[in-house]
Amino acid sequence: VKVAGLPYRSVWRDGDRVGIIDQTRLPYEFHSLRLARVDEVAHAIRSMQVRGAPLIGAVAAHGFALAMRDNPSDRALEATAELLLHTRPTAVNLRWAIDRLTARLRPLASASRAAAAGEEAAAIADEDVAINLGIGRHGLQLIRTVAKTKGKVNILTHCNAGWLATVDYGTALAPIYLAHDEGLPVHVWVEETRPRNQGLLTTWELGSHGVPCTLITDNAGGHLMQHGKVDLVLVGADRVTAAADVCNKIGTYLKALAAKDSGVPFYAAVPTPTIDWTIRDALKEIPIEERSADEVLFVNGIDDTGSVARVRIGTENLAAANPAFDVTPARLITGIITDRGIARATRAGLANLYKQAA
């Protein structure tokens, strides 16, 4: 999505370095970084300078290319895969990207690996953009349908599944951008998404693009649905199983329960690389990242001098737990919006879509 003064994509190759936007400083400060080595890329993923399942995959692929340029040996190839794989455990796009790189590079002679890795990283990024446009076009149909009967369309979203979370366009936000661009009257309820407040990335994105939106606490979504103030819930995903269980940012499950309870359609926007066909039991098998307690105990914002500041909300020695994702069972989900179309959230629904499209 084009925003004045910003690069067109959330990750790009800049000569011999990889460009990213430092998302830990958004929405308060816009800073881009140039990463020169794979360990800087690993740090960027771990520290959430880049985040969002699709973007993590694309950035990791670019990091792989940097590593192969520096050392294309078999040993370095395996070490790079290990290093990158262990930066974040939950999103499957990371593993998918690394597997794709290693499958392409292992058979090659060392001398060819750097160039091939660069090509593969570029292809992954380009494909992500195409995938998200596909999701946008399919999801747009849902918004058009609501707009026909209700006029204004109120969409609730959790976390950030916009262009910042992908290479471009976003997943859950792609249909919203397309709807807004064709003049449909959309309004987005954006949940702040504690503890890291990625909802503020979403309000920043939407605001930059002129899409009307309102920030709410994570507690408020159920109440709004009970009172008919939400027409559609659109969220992203970090890993989706063949049975259509959706692992996404912590708190997604609560909104799916509320949507089901109030009869509000709940859709997850899922790029094909986010589907993990190997998982049988989502609740038992998907590793849920437990992040630092400090993410709960400290909050970033702007102080009264206008500077970025961090305050500690917890008292000294307060214990905090911080699971970063949860699993929404397929039974609570209306449908899965993929780049190949919209599937019912069932094993058969996903299988049919991928059979037809194959």
Place this chain on the structure above:
Amino acid sequence: VKVAGLPYRSVWRDGDRVGIIDQTRLPYEFHSLRLARVDEVAHAIRSMQVRGAPLIGAVAAHGFALAMRDNPSDRALEATAELLLHTRPTAVNLRWAIDRLTARLRPLASASRAAAAGEEAAAIADEDVAINLGIGRHGLQLIRTVAKTKGKVNILTHCNAGWLATVDYGTALAPIYLAHDEGLPVHVWVEETRPRNQGLLTTWELGSHGVPCTLITDNAGGHLMQHGKVDLVLVGADRVTAAADVCNKIGTYLKALAAKDSGVPFYAAVPTPTIDWTIRDALKEIPIEERSADEVLFVNGIDDTGSVARVRIGTENLAAANPAFDVTPARLITGIITDRGIARATRAGLANLYKQAA
């Protein structure tokens, strides 16, 4: 609950003034205030220096007594009732206390009103303490039962329904204090409860009393329940209908949905004055307070110099909505813990309890 250096109760009469703890400064600073006039009391309720349905009722009663001391005329009586009633719309305890004062005072000669109001306020406060001890004793049975089969008891709570929210002991926390005091191994998951983070009042209370607790975001409770890490959910209430629908702090509904989905017992602790027998349709008739957007957009904490500071998390001109309460339908609730016993969360359950006890 006795905490070293703190007054025994959350509201008290101090000569010709009313003492309260300024809860907007907790958990960072402990300050008590002495309120000299009813308009100061109204401000304290409105600005949430005091909060929690039972405490609001008791503080309003004390404010009424101050007003009658200053001017016991019929006109002042009605104006005082109006002033106090409009400080907060959702908790019914406020209306209950005001109705009780006006019913007692209207028939009296002006000269007798100040003394009678003071007596009535003291009686309301004393009764609140007795009610909460009753809730504590009934709720303790539930914790004992879980402890027998599971050993350690993991309880999840939302917002603050402790001694700070009442005159003493608390509602949802009363059973926890009693359980801890008799040596049962309880651990409390405390939700931070955005936007005002009353969960930090709860961790402060529990920590002061030595009860093990862990702070979590409001997003995390569903995930913990899915994974068997919660044995019991205990929350307070701001208004409960005859049909046992529970209006409580925003986000309570989401936790009740999750508890139902995972088969975790969900109880609301409800003093008798919190039951509003007049409401027929909780979702339509209970007024849900919409508070300032700034409560969502700004966060209090401690900055790196150790001072209390406020940061703005939202960007300039960001819209925010801030409904402060939601309604949990009775069908999601296991039971209502009252001072008269534990009722099934049905119209018949509550009616039977109050018939038997009447």
